[in-house]
Amino acid sequence: MIVIGDVNYFEPWWVQIVKALVIFGIAFAVLPLLTVYERKLLGRFQHRYGPNRVGPFGLMQPLAEIVKFATKEPFRPRTSIGYMFILAPAIAILTSVAALAILPFGNVQHIFGRTVGLYGIDVSIGPLYVFAFAGISFYGIMLGGWASGSKYSFLGSMRAAAQLISYEVSQGLALVGVVITAGTLSLTGIVGAQGGMWYIIPQFFGFLVFLTASFAETNRSPFDLVEADAELVGGYNTEYAGTGFVAYLFAEYVNMIVVSGIAVTMFLGGWMLPFGIHPPGWVDPIVVLVKMMLFITLFIWVRATLPRLRYDQLMSFGWKVLLPIATLNTLITAILVVR
Amino acid sequence: MTPYNPGADVIEVIRVPAPGPMHSTYRAFGATLKGMRTTFARIVEGPLTIQYPEEKTPVYPRFRGRHKLHRFEDTGLEKCVGCSLCAAACPADCIRVVAAENTPELRVSAGERYAAVYEINLSRCIFCGYCEVACPFDAITMGHDYEMSDYTRSDLIFTKEMLLAEPIERTPLRSEGE
Numbered sequence: 001m002i003v004i005g006d007v008n009y010f011e012p013w014w015v016q017i018v019k020a021l022v023i024f025g026i027a028f029a030v031l032p033l034l035t036v037y038e039r040k041l042l043g044r045f046q047h048r049y050g051p052n053r054v055g056p057f058g059l060m061q062p063l064a065e066i067v068k069f070a071t072k073e074p075f076r077p078r079t080s081i082g083y084m085f086i087l088a089p090a091i092a093i094l095t096s097v098a099a100l101a102i103l104p105f106g107n108v109q110h111i112f113g114r115t116v117g118l119y120g121i122d123v124s125i126g127p128l129y130v131f132a133f134a135g136i137s138f139y140g141i142m143l144g145g146w147a148s149g150s151k152y153s154f155l156g157s158m159r160a161a162a163q164l165i166s167y168e169v170s171q172g173l174a175l176v177g178v179v180i181t182a183g184t185l186s187l188t189g190i191v192g193a194q195g196g197m198w199y200i201i202p203q204f205f206g207f208l209v210f211l212t213a214s215f216a217e218t219n220r221s222p223f224d225l226v227e228a229d230a231e232l233v234g235g236y237n238t239e240y241a242g243t244g245f246v247a248y249l250f251a252e253y254v255n256m257i258v259v260s261g262i263a264v265t266m267f268l269g270g271w272m273l274p275f276g277i278h279p280p281g282w283v284d285p286i287v288v289l290v291k292m293m294l295f296i297t298l299f300i301w302v303r304a305t306l307p308r309l310r311y312d313q314l315m316s317f318g319w320k321v322l323l324p325i326a327t328l329n330t331l332i333t334a335i336l337v338v339r
Numbered sequence: 340m341t342p343y344n345p346g347a348d349v350i351e352v353i354r355v356p357a358p359g360p361m362h363s364t365y366r367a368f369g370a371t372l373k374g375m376r377t378t379f380a381r382i383v384e385g386p387l388t389i390q391y392p393e394e395k396t397p398v399y400p401r402f403r404g405r406h407k408l409h410r411f412e413d414t415g416l417e418k419c420v421g422c423s424l425c426a427a428a429c430p431a432d433c434i435r436v437v438a439a440e441n442t443p444e445l446r447v448s449a450g451e452r453y454a455a456v457y458e459i460n461l462s463r464c465i466f467c468g469y470c471e472v473a474c475p476f477d478a479i480t481m482g483h484d485y486e487m488s489d490y491t492r493s494d495l496i497f498t499k500e501m502l503l504a505e506p507i508e509r510t511p512l513r514s515e516g517e
Binding site for chain 1: 375384
Protein backbone atom coordinates (compact mmCIF):
# COMPACT_ATOMS: atom_id res chain seq x y z
CA MET A 1 0.00 0.00 0.00
CA ILE A 2 1.30 3.47 -0.89
CA VAL A 3 1.10 5.92 1.97
CA ILE A 4 0.38 9.32 0.51
CA GLY A 5 -0.94 10.79 3.72
CA ASP A 6 0.78 9.98 6.98
CA VAL A 7 -2.14 10.23 9.39
CA ASN A 8 -2.29 8.54 12.73
CA TYR A 9 -5.91 7.47 12.42
CA PHE A 10 -8.08 5.61 9.98
CA GLU A 11 -10.56 7.30 7.65
CA PRO A 12 -12.86 5.06 5.63
CA TRP A 13 -13.13 5.80 1.92
CA TRP A 14 -16.61 7.25 2.17
CA VAL A 15 -15.50 9.85 4.69
CA GLN A 16 -12.88 10.96 2.18
CA ILE A 17 -15.49 11.25 -0.53
CA VAL A 18 -17.82 13.22 1.74
CA LYS A 19 -14.97 15.52 2.70
CA ALA A 20 -14.05 16.05 -0.94
CA LEU A 21 -17.64 16.91 -1.81
CA VAL A 22 -18.00 19.28 1.14
CA ILE A 23 -14.77 21.14 0.33
CA PHE A 24 -15.67 21.36 -3.34
CA GLY A 25 -19.21 22.48 -2.50
CA ILE A 26 -18.08 25.14 -0.08
CA ALA A 27 -15.46 26.41 -2.49
CA PHE A 28 -17.95 26.70 -5.31
CA ALA A 29 -20.51 28.33 -3.05
CA VAL A 30 -17.95 30.87 -1.89
CA LEU A 31 -16.58 31.63 -5.37
CA PRO A 32 -19.59 33.55 -6.75
CA LEU A 33 -19.86 35.49 -3.51
CA LEU A 34 -16.18 36.28 -3.84
CA THR A 35 -16.72 37.80 -7.28
CA VAL A 36 -19.46 40.02 -5.89
CA TYR A 37 -17.32 40.87 -2.88
CA GLU A 38 -14.44 41.88 -5.11
CA ARG A 39 -16.59 44.04 -7.33
CA LYS A 40 -18.39 45.68 -4.44
CA LEU A 41 -15.15 46.39 -2.62
CA LEU A 42 -13.53 47.74 -5.79
CA GLY A 43 -16.54 49.99 -6.13
CA ARG A 44 -16.12 51.30 -2.61
CA PHE A 45 -12.48 52.03 -3.37
CA GLN A 46 -13.70 54.21 -6.24
CA HIS A 47 -16.60 56.03 -4.54
CA ARG A 48 -19.10 53.61 -6.10
CA TYR A 49 -21.51 51.00 -4.77
CA GLY A 50 -20.63 48.17 -7.13
CA PRO A 51 -23.31 45.69 -8.22
CA ASN A 52 -26.41 46.19 -6.08
CA ARG A 53 -29.31 45.64 -8.46
CA VAL A 54 -29.80 41.88 -8.74
CA GLY A 55 -31.22 40.45 -5.56
CA PRO A 56 -30.57 41.77 -2.06
CA PHE A 57 -27.31 43.79 -2.05
CA GLY A 58 -26.57 42.48 -5.54
CA LEU A 59 -25.85 38.99 -4.21
CA MET A 60 -27.66 37.36 -7.11
CA GLN A 61 -25.39 39.08 -9.63
CA PRO A 62 -23.18 36.00 -10.25
CA LEU A 63 -26.29 33.90 -10.88
CA ALA A 64 -27.38 36.31 -13.58
CA GLU A 65 -23.88 36.30 -15.01
CA ILE A 66 -23.65 32.53 -15.07
CA VAL A 67 -26.93 32.40 -16.97
CA LYS A 68 -25.55 34.98 -19.37
CA PHE A 69 -22.29 33.09 -19.91
CA ALA A 70 -24.00 29.73 -20.24
CA THR A 71 -26.29 31.01 -22.98
CA LYS A 72 -23.42 32.43 -25.04
CA GLU A 73 -22.67 30.90 -28.38
CA PRO A 74 -19.68 28.52 -28.11
CA PHE A 75 -17.24 30.12 -30.49
CA ARG A 76 -13.70 29.33 -31.50
CA PRO A 77 -11.48 30.89 -34.16
CA ARG A 78 -10.82 28.94 -37.35
CA THR A 79 -7.09 28.91 -36.61
CA SER A 80 -7.56 27.32 -33.17
CA ILE A 81 -6.90 23.72 -32.30
CA GLY A 82 -10.22 22.31 -31.20
CA TYR A 83 -9.56 19.69 -28.57
CA MET A 84 -6.84 21.70 -26.85
CA PHE A 85 -9.00 24.80 -26.92
CA ILE A 86 -11.60 22.86 -24.94
CA LEU A 87 -9.12 20.98 -22.77
CA ALA A 88 -7.16 24.03 -21.57
CA PRO A 89 -9.82 25.61 -19.31
CA ALA A 90 -10.51 22.16 -17.89
CA ILE A 91 -6.83 21.80 -16.96
CA ALA A 92 -6.84 25.25 -15.39
CA ILE A 93 -9.84 24.57 -13.19
CA LEU A 94 -8.87 20.98 -12.37
CA THR A 95 -5.42 21.86 -11.11
CA SER A 96 -6.59 24.80 -9.04
CA VAL A 97 -9.35 22.72 -7.42
CA ALA A 98 -6.92 19.88 -6.75
CA ALA A 99 -4.77 22.23 -4.71
CA LEU A 100 -7.79 22.98 -2.51
CA ALA A 101 -7.63 19.43 -1.17
CA ILE A 102 -4.69 19.97 1.13
CA LEU A 103 -5.73 23.28 2.71
CA PRO A 104 -6.17 22.53 6.42
CA PHE A 105 -9.38 24.09 7.70
CA GLY A 106 -9.03 22.69 11.18
CA ASN A 107 -7.50 20.14 13.44
CA VAL A 108 -8.58 16.51 13.73
CA GLN A 109 -12.11 16.42 15.11
CA HIS A 110 -14.33 13.75 16.61
CA ILE A 111 -17.59 13.88 14.70
CA PHE A 112 -20.28 11.27 15.52
CA GLY A 113 -17.69 9.06 17.19
CA ARG A 114 -15.38 9.19 14.18
CA THR A 115 -12.02 10.83 13.87
CA VAL A 116 -12.11 13.22 10.93
CA GLY A 117 -9.47 15.70 9.85
CA LEU A 118 -10.94 19.00 8.68
CA TYR A 119 -8.99 18.95 5.44
CA GLY A 120 -9.12 16.97 2.23
CA ILE A 121 -5.93 15.07 2.82
CA ASP A 122 -2.84 15.66 4.93
CA VAL A 123 -0.10 14.86 2.46
CA SER A 124 3.40 14.51 3.80
CA ILE A 125 4.73 16.80 1.03
CA GLY A 126 2.32 19.76 1.59
CA PRO A 127 3.87 22.74 -0.25
CA LEU A 128 5.36 20.49 -2.94
CA TYR A 129 1.87 19.27 -3.78
CA VAL A 130 0.71 22.86 -4.23
CA PHE A 131 3.66 23.73 -6.42
CA ALA A 132 3.20 20.57 -8.46
CA PHE A 133 -0.35 21.55 -9.31
CA ALA A 134 0.61 25.19 -9.78
CA GLY A 135 3.16 23.93 -12.28
CA ILE A 136 0.54 21.96 -14.18
CA SER A 137 -1.87 24.88 -14.09
CA PHE A 138 0.53 26.81 -16.34
CA TYR A 139 -0.44 24.37 -19.03
CA GLY A 140 -4.03 25.50 -18.70
CA ILE A 141 -3.04 29.08 -19.47
CA MET A 142 -0.28 28.19 -21.94
CA LEU A 143 -2.33 25.75 -23.99
CA GLY A 144 -5.36 28.01 -23.85
CA GLY A 145 -3.44 30.94 -25.28
CA TRP A 146 -1.54 28.88 -27.82
CA ALA A 147 -4.46 26.76 -29.01
CA SER A 148 -6.59 29.86 -29.56
CA GLY A 149 -4.65 30.58 -32.74
CA SER A 150 -4.65 34.30 -32.08
CA LYS A 151 -1.55 36.43 -31.63
CA TYR A 152 -2.84 38.30 -28.60
CA SER A 153 -3.70 35.08 -26.81
CA PHE A 154 -0.31 33.71 -27.75
CA LEU A 155 1.47 36.80 -26.42
CA GLY A 156 -0.52 36.51 -23.21
CA SER A 157 0.37 32.88 -22.74
CA MET A 158 4.05 33.54 -23.46
CA ARG A 159 4.04 36.22 -20.80
CA ALA A 160 2.28 33.83 -18.47
CA ALA A 161 4.96 31.21 -18.97
CA ALA A 162 7.84 33.59 -18.27
CA GLN A 163 6.13 35.35 -15.39
CA LEU A 164 4.76 32.32 -13.59
CA ILE A 165 7.96 30.32 -13.85
CA SER A 166 10.17 33.14 -12.61
CA TYR A 167 7.91 34.01 -9.69
CA GLU A 168 7.36 30.42 -8.66
CA VAL A 169 11.06 30.23 -7.80
CA SER A 170 10.85 33.05 -5.27
CA GLN A 171 7.53 31.80 -3.95
CA GLY A 172 8.94 28.34 -3.34
CA LEU A 173 12.08 29.70 -1.72
CA ALA A 174 10.00 31.90 0.55
CA LEU A 175 8.23 28.81 1.87
CA VAL A 176 11.46 26.90 2.38
CA GLY A 177 12.26 29.13 5.35
CA VAL A 178 8.99 28.14 6.99
CA VAL A 179 9.57 24.47 6.24
CA ILE A 180 13.06 24.59 7.74
CA THR A 181 11.77 26.28 10.88
CA ALA A 182 8.86 23.89 11.29
CA GLY A 183 10.91 20.84 10.41
CA THR A 184 8.02 19.24 8.52
CA LEU A 185 6.37 19.46 5.13
CA SER A 186 2.93 18.43 6.37
CA LEU A 187 0.65 21.47 6.43
CA THR A 188 -1.07 20.38 9.65
CA GLY A 189 2.38 19.82 11.15
CA ILE A 190 3.41 23.34 10.13
CA VAL A 191 0.29 24.79 11.74
CA GLY A 192 0.95 22.70 14.85
CA ALA A 193 4.51 24.04 15.01
CA GLN A 194 3.17 27.61 15.16
CA GLY A 195 1.66 27.16 18.61
CA GLY A 196 4.25 29.43 20.21
CA MET A 197 4.54 32.11 17.56
CA TRP A 198 3.06 32.56 14.11
CA TYR A 199 5.70 32.34 11.42
CA ILE A 200 4.84 35.78 10.11
CA ILE A 201 7.13 37.19 12.83
CA PRO A 202 10.32 35.11 12.45
CA GLN A 203 9.75 34.71 8.71
CA PHE A 204 8.60 38.24 7.96
CA PHE A 205 10.72 38.65 4.83
CA GLY A 206 9.65 35.22 3.65
CA PHE A 207 6.07 36.36 4.14
CA LEU A 208 6.62 39.54 2.13
CA VAL A 209 8.26 37.64 -0.71
CA PHE A 210 5.55 35.00 -0.69
CA LEU A 211 2.83 37.64 -0.73
CA THR A 212 4.40 39.55 -3.61
CA ALA A 213 5.06 36.40 -5.61
CA SER A 214 1.49 35.27 -4.95
CA PHE A 215 0.16 38.32 -6.76
CA ALA A 216 2.17 37.23 -9.78
CA GLU A 217 1.23 33.57 -9.39
CA THR A 218 -2.48 34.30 -9.35
CA ASN A 219 -2.16 36.77 -12.25
CA ARG A 220 -3.57 39.54 -10.15
CA SER A 221 -2.85 43.22 -10.39
CA PRO A 222 -0.19 44.71 -10.27
CA PHE A 223 1.31 41.65 -11.97
CA ASP A 224 -1.61 40.85 -14.26
CA LEU A 225 0.46 41.18 -17.42
CA VAL A 226 -0.93 37.88 -18.58
CA GLU A 227 -4.29 39.50 -19.14
CA ALA A 228 -3.17 43.09 -19.63
CA ASP A 229 -6.39 44.26 -21.24
CA ALA A 230 -4.86 47.50 -22.46
CA GLU A 231 -2.11 45.85 -24.52
CA LEU A 232 -3.28 42.30 -25.14
CA VAL A 233 -7.07 42.71 -25.44
CA GLY A 234 -7.56 40.04 -22.78
CA GLY A 235 -4.45 37.90 -22.86
CA TYR A 236 -4.69 34.14 -22.94
CA ASN A 237 -8.49 34.13 -22.62
CA THR A 238 -9.17 36.60 -25.44
CA GLU A 239 -10.81 34.02 -27.69
CA TYR A 240 -12.80 32.33 -24.96
CA ALA A 241 -16.48 33.02 -24.49
CA GLY A 242 -19.17 31.47 -22.37
CA THR A 243 -18.28 28.48 -20.23
CA GLY A 244 -14.60 28.37 -21.18
CA PHE A 245 -14.18 31.94 -20.03
CA VAL A 246 -16.05 31.21 -16.81
CA ALA A 247 -13.77 28.23 -16.19
CA TYR A 248 -10.70 30.47 -16.44
CA LEU A 249 -12.33 33.07 -14.24
CA PHE A 250 -13.19 30.49 -11.61
CA ALA A 251 -9.71 28.98 -11.80
CA GLU A 252 -8.28 32.42 -11.07
CA TYR A 253 -10.48 32.84 -8.02
CA VAL A 254 -9.78 29.32 -6.78
CA ASN A 255 -6.08 30.10 -7.15
CA MET A 256 -6.64 33.17 -5.04
CA ILE A 257 -8.34 31.05 -2.37
CA VAL A 258 -5.55 28.47 -2.49
CA VAL A 259 -2.81 31.07 -2.20
CA SER A 260 -4.55 32.80 0.71
CA GLY A 261 -5.09 29.40 2.33
CA ILE A 262 -1.41 28.53 1.98
CA ALA A 263 -0.41 31.93 3.35
CA VAL A 264 -2.75 31.47 6.32
CA THR A 265 -1.40 27.98 6.95
CA MET A 266 2.26 28.80 6.59
CA PHE A 267 2.47 32.26 8.14
CA LEU A 268 -0.66 33.08 10.10
CA GLY A 269 -0.98 29.97 12.21
CA GLY A 270 -3.86 28.31 10.37
CA TRP A 271 -6.74 27.66 12.73
CA MET A 272 -4.93 29.01 15.79
CA LEU A 273 -5.93 32.19 17.55
CA PRO A 274 -3.42 34.49 19.24
CA PHE A 275 -3.15 35.22 22.97
CA GLY A 276 -3.64 31.58 23.94
CA ILE A 277 -7.34 31.45 23.11
CA HIS A 278 -8.41 27.87 22.47
CA PRO A 279 -11.93 27.80 21.03
CA PRO A 280 -13.86 24.56 20.54
CA GLY A 281 -13.03 22.55 17.44
CA TRP A 282 -15.94 23.66 15.30
CA VAL A 283 -14.62 27.26 15.29
CA ASP A 284 -11.44 26.21 13.43
CA PRO A 285 -12.82 26.44 9.87
CA ILE A 286 -14.37 29.83 10.66
CA VAL A 287 -11.03 31.14 11.91
CA VAL A 288 -9.29 29.90 8.77
CA LEU A 289 -11.95 31.36 6.49
CA VAL A 290 -11.81 34.75 8.23
CA LYS A 291 -8.04 34.85 7.88
CA MET A 292 -8.37 33.90 4.23
CA MET A 293 -10.88 36.68 3.71
CA LEU A 294 -8.33 39.13 5.12
CA PHE A 295 -5.87 38.01 2.48
CA ILE A 296 -8.45 38.21 -0.28
CA THR A 297 -9.36 41.71 0.89
CA LEU A 298 -5.69 42.62 0.65
CA PHE A 299 -5.59 41.21 -2.88
CA ILE A 300 -8.54 43.39 -3.86
CA TRP A 301 -7.12 46.41 -2.07
CA VAL A 302 -3.87 46.09 -3.98
CA ARG A 303 -5.78 45.64 -7.22
CA ALA A 304 -7.63 48.87 -6.54
CA THR A 305 -4.41 50.73 -5.79
CA LEU A 306 -1.41 49.70 -7.85
CA PRO A 307 -1.01 50.15 -11.59
CA ARG A 308 0.28 47.32 -13.75
CA LEU A 309 4.06 46.96 -14.00
CA ARG A 310 5.88 47.15 -17.28
CA TYR A 311 7.09 43.77 -18.45
CA ASP A 312 10.82 44.38 -17.98
CA GLN A 313 10.15 45.89 -14.55
CA LEU A 314 8.24 42.76 -13.65
CA MET A 315 11.08 40.50 -14.71
CA SER A 316 13.84 42.53 -13.09
CA PHE A 317 11.81 42.81 -9.89
CA GLY A 318 11.29 39.07 -9.80
CA TRP A 319 14.87 38.08 -10.44
CA LYS A 320 16.82 40.99 -8.96
CA VAL A 321 14.79 41.83 -5.86
CA LEU A 322 12.53 38.96 -4.84
CA LEU A 323 14.87 36.08 -5.56
CA PRO A 324 17.87 37.51 -3.64
CA ILE A 325 15.65 38.36 -0.65
CA ALA A 326 14.11 34.89 -0.68
CA THR A 327 17.52 33.22 -1.00
CA LEU A 328 19.03 35.28 1.79
CA ASN A 329 16.02 34.59 3.97
CA THR A 330 16.34 30.87 3.38
CA LEU A 331 20.09 30.92 4.01
CA ILE A 332 19.86 32.87 7.23
CA THR A 333 16.99 30.70 8.47
CA ALA A 334 18.94 27.58 7.66
CA ILE A 335 22.05 28.86 9.46
CA LEU A 336 20.04 29.87 12.53
CA VAL A 337 18.12 26.60 12.69
CA VAL A 338 21.06 24.27 12.10
CA ARG A 339 23.32 26.11 14.51
CA MET B 340 38.43 78.88 -16.60
CA THR B 341 35.21 80.67 -15.80
CA PRO B 342 32.44 78.61 -14.22
CA TYR B 343 29.48 77.72 -16.41
CA ASN B 344 27.04 80.57 -16.18
CA PRO B 345 23.76 79.96 -17.97
CA GLY B 346 21.78 82.89 -19.25
CA ALA B 347 18.44 83.93 -17.85
CA ASP B 348 16.57 82.01 -20.57
CA VAL B 349 18.23 78.70 -19.71
CA ILE B 350 16.45 76.58 -17.13
CA GLU B 351 19.00 74.67 -15.16
CA VAL B 352 18.11 71.03 -14.51
CA ILE B 353 19.44 69.75 -11.23
CA ARG B 354 20.01 66.02 -11.40
CA VAL B 355 20.16 64.18 -8.12
CA PRO B 356 22.19 60.99 -8.01
CA ALA B 357 20.19 57.87 -8.88
CA PRO B 358 18.79 56.28 -5.72
CA GLY B 359 20.70 53.29 -4.43
CA PRO B 360 19.14 49.89 -3.77
CA MET B 361 18.12 50.65 -0.19
CA HIS B 362 16.74 54.07 -1.01
CA SER B 363 14.83 52.83 -4.04
CA THR B 364 13.36 49.95 -2.03
CA TYR B 365 12.25 52.40 0.61
CA ARG B 366 10.79 54.64 -2.06
CA ALA B 367 8.91 51.74 -3.65
CA PHE B 368 7.42 50.54 -0.38
CA GLY B 369 6.68 54.05 0.80
CA ALA B 370 4.87 54.89 -2.41
CA THR B 371 2.94 51.63 -2.27
CA LEU B 372 1.80 52.22 1.29
CA LYS B 373 0.87 55.81 0.43
CA GLY B 374 -1.24 54.54 -2.46
CA MET B 375 -2.91 51.94 -0.28
CA ARG B 376 -3.75 54.65 2.24
CA THR B 377 -5.18 56.84 -0.52
CA THR B 378 -7.52 54.15 -1.78
CA PHE B 379 -8.58 53.21 1.73
CA ALA B 380 -9.54 56.82 2.38
CA ARG B 381 -12.02 56.47 -0.51
CA ILE B 382 -13.78 53.65 1.38
CA VAL B 383 -14.01 55.82 4.46
CA GLU B 384 -15.55 58.65 2.45
CA GLY B 385 -18.23 56.33 1.13
CA PRO B 386 -19.88 56.16 -2.29
CA LEU B 387 -20.92 59.32 -4.08
CA THR B 388 -23.23 57.52 -6.50
CA ILE B 389 -26.73 58.87 -7.06
CA GLN B 390 -28.95 55.79 -7.42
CA TYR B 391 -30.67 57.31 -10.41
CA PRO B 392 -34.12 55.83 -10.89
CA GLU B 393 -34.76 56.01 -7.15
CA GLU B 394 -32.83 59.20 -6.42
CA LYS B 395 -32.70 61.98 -8.93
CA THR B 396 -30.06 64.56 -9.51
CA PRO B 397 -31.41 67.81 -8.07
CA VAL B 398 -31.62 70.68 -10.55
CA TYR B 399 -30.96 74.37 -10.19
CA PRO B 400 -33.93 76.76 -10.06
CA ARG B 401 -33.11 78.13 -13.51
CA PHE B 402 -32.79 74.65 -15.04
CA ARG B 403 -34.67 74.50 -18.37
CA GLY B 404 -36.62 71.29 -18.46
CA ARG B 405 -39.99 70.37 -19.90
CA HIS B 406 -42.37 73.30 -20.52
CA LYS B 407 -45.35 74.07 -18.37
CA LEU B 408 -48.49 76.08 -19.25
CA HIS B 409 -50.06 78.03 -16.40
CA ARG B 410 -53.51 79.05 -15.22
CA PHE B 411 -54.51 81.98 -13.04
CA GLU B 412 -54.69 80.67 -9.52
CA ASP B 413 -57.81 82.61 -8.52
CA THR B 414 -60.06 82.22 -11.56
CA GLY B 415 -58.61 79.03 -13.02
CA LEU B 416 -58.49 80.60 -16.48
CA GLU B 417 -55.56 79.84 -18.76
CA LYS B 418 -52.92 82.52 -19.03
CA CYS B 419 -52.24 81.74 -22.68
CA VAL B 420 -54.12 83.99 -25.11
CA GLY B 421 -53.02 82.22 -28.27
CA CYS B 422 -50.84 85.04 -29.60
CA SER B 423 -48.30 82.61 -31.19
CA LEU B 424 -45.33 84.76 -30.16
CA CYS B 425 -43.72 81.66 -28.65
CA ALA B 426 -44.09 79.83 -31.94
CA ALA B 427 -42.55 82.80 -33.72
CA ALA B 428 -39.63 82.94 -31.29
CA CYS B 429 -38.96 79.21 -31.40
CA PRO B 430 -35.72 78.54 -33.30
CA ALA B 431 -36.52 74.85 -33.66
CA ASP B 432 -40.03 75.54 -34.88
CA CYS B 433 -41.52 72.99 -32.55
CA ILE B 434 -44.52 74.92 -31.17
CA ARG B 435 -47.86 74.90 -32.92
CA VAL B 436 -50.62 77.25 -31.75
CA VAL B 437 -54.12 77.50 -33.22
CA ALA B 438 -56.09 80.31 -31.59
CA ALA B 439 -59.87 80.59 -31.17
CA GLU B 440 -62.21 83.34 -29.87
CA ASN B 441 -63.45 83.22 -26.31
CA THR B 442 -67.25 83.33 -26.13
CA PRO B 443 -69.39 84.18 -23.06
CA GLU B 444 -70.52 80.52 -22.94
CA LEU B 445 -67.02 79.08 -23.27
CA ARG B 446 -64.49 81.25 -21.52
CA VAL B 447 -61.08 79.55 -21.48
CA SER B 448 -58.56 82.32 -21.09
CA ALA B 449 -58.48 85.77 -19.60
CA GLY B 450 -57.90 87.54 -22.93
CA GLU B 451 -59.93 87.91 -26.09
CA ARG B 452 -58.70 84.68 -27.61
CA TYR B 453 -57.34 81.39 -26.31
CA ALA B 454 -55.18 78.56 -27.67
CA ALA B 455 -57.52 75.93 -29.04
CA VAL B 456 -54.48 73.81 -29.98
CA TYR B 457 -51.16 74.18 -28.20
CA GLU B 458 -48.61 71.51 -29.07
CA ILE B 459 -44.89 71.29 -28.39
CA ASN B 460 -42.92 68.68 -30.27
CA LEU B 461 -40.39 67.76 -27.60
CA SER B 462 -38.36 65.64 -29.98
CA ARG B 463 -37.45 68.85 -31.80
CA CYS B 464 -37.29 71.24 -28.85
CA ILE B 465 -33.77 72.41 -27.96
CA PHE B 466 -34.76 73.76 -24.52
CA CYS B 467 -33.43 77.26 -25.27
CA GLY B 468 -36.18 78.97 -23.29
CA TYR B 469 -36.93 81.63 -25.97
CA CYS B 470 -40.66 80.79 -25.76
CA GLU B 471 -40.59 81.66 -22.08
CA VAL B 472 -38.90 84.97 -22.87
CA ALA B 473 -41.26 85.76 -25.74
CA CYS B 474 -44.48 85.11 -23.82
CA PRO B 475 -46.12 88.43 -22.78
CA PHE B 476 -48.28 86.81 -20.10
CA ASP B 477 -45.83 84.33 -18.53
CA ALA B 478 -48.19 81.61 -19.70
CA ILE B 479 -45.38 79.23 -20.68
CA THR B 480 -42.34 78.57 -18.51
CA MET B 481 -39.61 75.99 -18.53
CA GLY B 482 -40.16 73.42 -15.81
CA HIS B 483 -37.68 71.20 -14.05
CA ASP B 484 -38.51 67.79 -15.47
CA TYR B 485 -35.89 66.07 -17.56
CA GLU B 486 -37.26 62.55 -17.90
CA MET B 487 -39.03 62.75 -21.24
CA SER B 488 -38.01 59.62 -23.11
CA ASP B 489 -40.74 57.70 -24.83
CA TYR B 490 -41.16 54.84 -27.24
CA THR B 491 -42.49 56.63 -30.31
CA ARG B 492 -41.94 60.08 -31.76
CA SER B 493 -45.64 60.88 -31.77
CA ASP B 494 -45.72 60.34 -28.00
CA LEU B 495 -43.29 63.22 -27.67
CA ILE B 496 -45.76 65.74 -29.09
CA PHE B 497 -47.12 67.25 -25.90
CA THR B 498 -50.64 68.65 -26.10
CA LYS B 499 -52.09 71.54 -24.11
CA GLU B 500 -53.66 69.23 -21.51
CA MET B 501 -50.34 67.52 -20.88
CA LEU B 502 -48.51 70.82 -20.57
CA LEU B 503 -51.14 72.23 -18.19
CA ALA B 504 -51.09 69.17 -15.96
CA GLU B 505 -48.76 68.86 -13.01
CA PRO B 506 -45.81 66.53 -13.64
CA ILE B 507 -46.38 63.00 -12.36
CA GLU B 508 -43.11 62.99 -10.46
CA ARG B 509 -41.53 66.14 -9.18
CA THR B 510 -37.86 66.71 -9.91
CA PRO B 511 -35.97 67.63 -6.75
CA LEU B 512 -34.73 71.19 -6.62
CA ARG B 513 -31.16 71.87 -5.59
CA SER B 514 -30.98 73.56 -2.22
CA GLU B 515 -29.09 76.77 -1.59
CA GLY B 516 -25.32 76.43 -1.74
CA GLU B 517 -25.38 72.87 -3.07
